[in-house]
Amino acid sequence: MKTQYEQALAGRISPQMTAAACSENVPARKVRDELAAGRAVLPANPAHVRLQPAVVGRAFRTKVNANIGRSAERSSLRGEMRKLQGALAAGADCLMDLSVGPRLIALRRQLLSACRAPFGTVPVYEALNRAENRIEALTEDLLLRVIAEQAEQGVDFMTLHAGLRRSHLRHASRRLAGIVSRGGAVLALWMRKNEKENPLYTAFDGILDICRAHDVTLSLGDGLRPGCLADAGDKAQYAELKTLGELVRRSRRRGVQVMVEGPGHVPFDRIREQMDVEARWCDGAPFYVLGPVVTDVAPGYDHISAAIGATAAAFHGASLLCYVTPAEHLGLPTAAEVHEGVMAFRIAAHAADVAKGLPGARDWDDAMTRARVTFDWKRQFEIALDGKRARKRFLKGGCRLSEGTDYCSMCGAEFCAMKNFQRAFPRRGKTEESEG
Amino acid sequence: MKTQYEQALAGRISPQMTAAACSENVPARKVRDELAAGRAVLPANPAHVRLQPAVVGRAFRTKVNANIGRSAERSSLRGEMRKLQGALAAGADCLMDLSVGPRLIALRRQLLSACRAPFGTVPVYEALNRAENRIEALTEDLLLRVIAEQAEQGVDFMTLHAGLRRSHLRHASRRLAGIVSRGGAVLALWMRKNEKENPLYTAFDGILDICRAHDVTLSLGDGLRPGCLADAGDKAQYAELKTLGELVRRSRRRGVQVMVEGPGHVPFDRIREQMDVEARWCDGAPFYVLGPVVTDVAPGYDHISAAIGATAAAFHGASLLCYVTPAEHLGLPTAAEVHEGVMAFRIAAHAADVAKGLPGARDWDDAMTRARVTFDWKRQFEIALDGKRARKRFLKGGCRLSEGTDYCSMCGAEFCAMKNFQRAFPRRGKTEESEG
Numbered sequence: 069m070k071t072q073y074e075q076a077l078a079g080r081i082s083p084q085m086t087a088a089a090c091s092e093n094v095p096a097r098k099v100r101d102e103l104a105a106g107r108a109v110l111p112a113n114p115a116h117v118r119l120q121p122a123v124v125g126r127a128f129r130t131k132v133n134a135n136i137g138r139s140a141e142r143s144s145l146r147g148e149m150r151k152l153q154g155a156l157a158a159g160a161d162c163l164m165d166l167s168v169g170p171r172l173i174a175l176r177r178q179l180l181s182a183c184r185a186p187f188g189t190v191p192v193y194e195a196l197n198r199a200e201n202r203i204e205a206l207t208e209d210l211l212l213r214v215i216a217e218q219a220e221q222g223v224d225f226m227t228l229h230a231g232l233r234r235s236h237l238r239h240a241s242r243r244l245a246g247i248v249s250r251g252g253a254v255l256a257l258w259m260r261k262n263e264k265e266n267p268l269y270t271a272f273d274g275i276l277d278i279c280r281a282h283d284v285t286l287s288l289g290d291g292l293r294p295g296c297l298a299d300a301g302d303k304a305q306y307a308e309l310k311t312l313g314e315l316v317r318r319s320r321r322r323g324v325q326v327m328v329e330g331p332g333h334v335p336f337d338r339i340r341e342q343m344d345v346e347a348r349w350c351d352g353a354p355f356y357v358l359g360p361v362v363t364d365v366a367p368g369y370d371h372i373s374a375a376i377g378a379t380a381a382a383f384h385g386a387s388l389l390c391y392v393t394p395a396e397h398l399g400l401p402t403a404a405e406v407h408e409g410v411m412a413f414r415i416a417a418h419a420a421d422v423a424k425g426l427p428g429a430r431d432w433d434d435a436m437t438r439a440r441v442t443f444d445w446k447r448q449f450e451i452a453l454d455g456k457r458a459r460k461r462f463l464k465g466g467c468r469l470s471e472g473t474d475y476c477s478m479c480g481a482e483f484c485a486m487k488n489f490q491r492a493f494p495r496r497g498k499t500e501e502s503e504g
Numbered sequence: 505m506k507t508q509y510e511q512a513l514a515g516r517i518s519p520q521m522t523a524a525a526c527s528e529n530v531p532a533r534k535v536r537d538e539l540a541a542g543r544a545v546l547p548a549n550p551a552h553v554r555l556q557p558a559v560v561g562r563a564f565r566t567k568v569n570a571n572i573g574r575s576a577e578r579s580s581l582r583g584e585m586r587k588l589q590g591a592l593a594a595g596a597d598c599l600m601d602l603s604v605g606p607r608l609i610a611l612r613r614q615l616l617s618a619c620r621a622p623f624g625t626v627p628v629y630e631a632l633n634r635a636e637n638r639i640e641a642l643t644e645d646l647l648l649r650v651i652a653e654q655a656e657q658g659v660d661f662m663t664l665h666a667g668l669r670r671s672h673l674r675h676a677s678r679r680l681a682g683i684v685s686r687g688g689a690v691l692a693l694w695m696r697k698n699e700k701e702n703p704l705y706t707a708f709d710g711i712l713d714i715c716r717a718h719d720v721t722l723s724l725g726d727g728l729r730p731g732c733l734a735d736a737g738d739k740a741q742y743a744e745l746k747t748l749g750e751l752v753r754r755s756r757r758r759g760v761q762v763m764v765e766g767p768g769h770v771p772f773d774r775i776r777e778q779m780d781v782e783a784r785w786c787d788g789a790p791f792y793v794l795g796p797v798v799t800d801v802a803p804g805y806d807h808i809s810a811a812i813g814a815t816a817a818a819f820h821g822a823s824l825l826c827y828v829t830p831a832e833h834l835g836l837p838t839a840a841e842v843h844e845g846v847m848a849f850r851i852a853a854h855a856a857d858v859a860k861g862l863p864g865a866r867d868w869d870d871a872m873t874r875a876r877v878t879f880d881w882k883r884q885f886e887i888a889l890d891g892k893r894a895r896k897r898f899l900k901g902g903c904r905l906s907e908g909t910d911y912c913s914m915c916g917a918e919f920c921a922m923k924n925f926q927r928a929f930p931r932r933g934k935t936e937e938s939e940g
Contacts, residue, residue: 139913139914139915139916139919168915168916168918168919169916193919196918196919201918203924237928240925241929244870244873244874244877245873245876245877245922246877246922246925246926246929247921247922247924247925247928248921248922248925249921250915250919250920250921250924252921253920253921253922253923253924253925253928254919254924256924256925256928257924257925257927257928259928260928260929261928295873295876295921295922296869296870296872296873296876297858297866297869297870297873298866298869298870298873335855335858335859335866336815336816336819336855336856336858336859337819337859337860337861338859362815362851362855362858362859363851363854363855363858363869364868364869364870364872364873364876365854365868365869365872365887365888365889366847366851366888366889366890367884367888367889367894367897367898368888368889368890368893368894368897369847369848369851369889369890369893371808372807372808372811372847372848372851373851373855375808375811375812376811376812376815376851376852376855379772379798379812380772380816383772383773394897395897395901395914396914397876397912397914398894398897398898398901398912398914399897399898399900399901399903399912399913399914400901400913400914411802411805411808412805412808415798415799415802415805415808415809415812416812418799418801419771419772419798419799419809419812420772422733422771422772422798422799423771423772423773423774423798424773425773430733430734430771432800432801433732433733433734433799433800433801434680434732434733434734434800436732436800436801437680437681437731437732437733437734437800438680440681440731440732440800440833441680441681441682448803451801452801452802452803452804453801453802453803453804453805454802454804454805457804457805458803458804458834461803461804461830461831461834461835462803462834462835464835465831465834465835465836467835476833476834476835477575477835477836478575478831478832478833478834478835478836479575479604479686480575480604480605482604482632482637483575483604483629483632483686483690484686484689485683485684485685485686485688485689485731486681486682486683486684486689486731487689488639488683488686488689488690488692488693489676489682489683489684489689489692489693490682491693492673492683492689492692492693492695492696492697493673493676493677493682493696
């Protein structure tokens, strides 16, 4: 079996490429060419049955990832299943299960079989559980075994913090927020306790073998992503990013699909720089960013802080946006918070697609505007990002959906600007528009 | 009496300048110099008793305006008072009462006396009510009378769509969304029905006399602001903006403080251009923008779409951000929605202040980070943007505020990255940090 990357390099258009191209409304050869150039990935483990393939890359629609997963203390299979279904219903393009604690295999089996979107994990969590939470007891062997088993199970992409090297730690130790990546902190502690290099780095060839065999897309984790504005773009972050660039090249040489993970917390004015550096050092590998939040002061609203950063990130280069929910920095999200996070990030992704001039992206906005100027409320709620919520809010204002309702409770009937404008220019009135 | 602008030009530092400088933590002469240059305004009508003055301009903290006000159909004095108090408690820097309908004078009296922040209005709404909602019956005299009475009442700044000229209408008639400004649409209809120039334009000298006499800050309304992405930066918008530049110069010549209003709906990539054009054509007058939303497709979430645009706008040049609530495009906001809107916009304003390098802006973020790394939950909720909400959400995860709680339900105790990092680098642990 060849990976999607190898097939693309060989000039072949796979069924997965065709399916992804179809959902993007682009020619399949475009997907193939972007894959071959390494500027896109198509995470599609053949063992993930009923997967609807999606392509991640600059040339395509910006994608949104939703993290679900229980902590050792909280949540249940049923709860996670609700989050998964809620995230997909809200329009998430892919999902990561970040569960920790016991019985992860059974949980993942259920989630995977319910998930038609690309599905990702962070294998170090399961490895740590199997090591009975004794970090120093992790071994290369155990890590490789877990990665192989997850690959066999059908995981489409895996976050592996293989670029966090022992020599980077001294930079991190000087930071304001230190390490805020769960996986990164585990590996840092392992390296300190065992006085050895990162086992994901030393075992990287073995990892590549597994990923190649199962066409698992590598998502090179940023264990040293900044956890506050003060640490953004510092030596620790960039030292690791440079290593990730090396690992991108090693992955490609082995035929493995690869993307790179990014921050985190970044001031709004420095987002562009971060995107440019990744593209340069990582040879254009798709950038998968977490937010970034553009301020540290707004716990409870971090889906908003992060949607702001994510829009700028996607406009300047990121291809995949990991959502942030209102629970970020405070707790594990509920299903309702998962919904909020996905919606905020779909706004960011779409706004960036319009801004980067993705063909056809603005058609959606223009269709909404046409429905607005014709007071076609039903149509507005049909095509809105979250029509259910919009409809409910509209009706709460005491207005009706019926055709004659040519205002909303915001301005009222007498002060509706669109209505007055149409009185001023009657030729552009409702009848003509809806006939046109 | 001299306006703040005239006093600044004369080199004088007024008590209002001193108070505003104090709340900005800058020398008073800086406020004076920015006012004298026309790059800032200090809306402070002497008749507005107990006003706490605030300065609006690029050199200072980005400010957030909250719109309140009933529509003819909806809301009550009590409801508006709750919104006013809620907006101020949430941290809005100034307020506009956009009420329409009858009994506006009494409503405004009550709101003004309760409002210690700068208070703005759109006088054409009251004028229209006095004309018994017959738009064509508006007259220059009536408009001037209403403006004078509101100025006497103590209104600090007024939106007047004086730059919307008759010759601009043909551009607007070709738009996808036409006119979406309430005041702009009223004036457009008036011009069409009466076949005359905009009365606010023809009466502009009289308006300036009133504003000068009461030191009312003119906020030149953008009646032709784009109401959808498709109309952003079109001929209609820019023709009006050019006229606004003329009116800025006329206002300054008369000693009147003046700022300029801006959009609205703008694709993310075009926000910078809009800010640059305003600064150039309007001689650096403070730019007061509404959002802008960066997509049209997200009714119900427009506070998020707009906070994204507002961050970019404030970073690239805007000084005052008019909030957008989740009710935008759907209805009049409730007090809860006012709160959401203010919070989203305070995030945008602060993120932009950090990004533009406003001295001291990032201190807030760094203080939050220090509280985070030391697991000082109480401190986090003391200084957070909305500590009440953050605290409630944290406790919902089953964690306690007590000192020993060194994790949250997000990652759980075993997987807390910050905790593991501190195990790896114990010198940076809790004790030392909290002593330091």
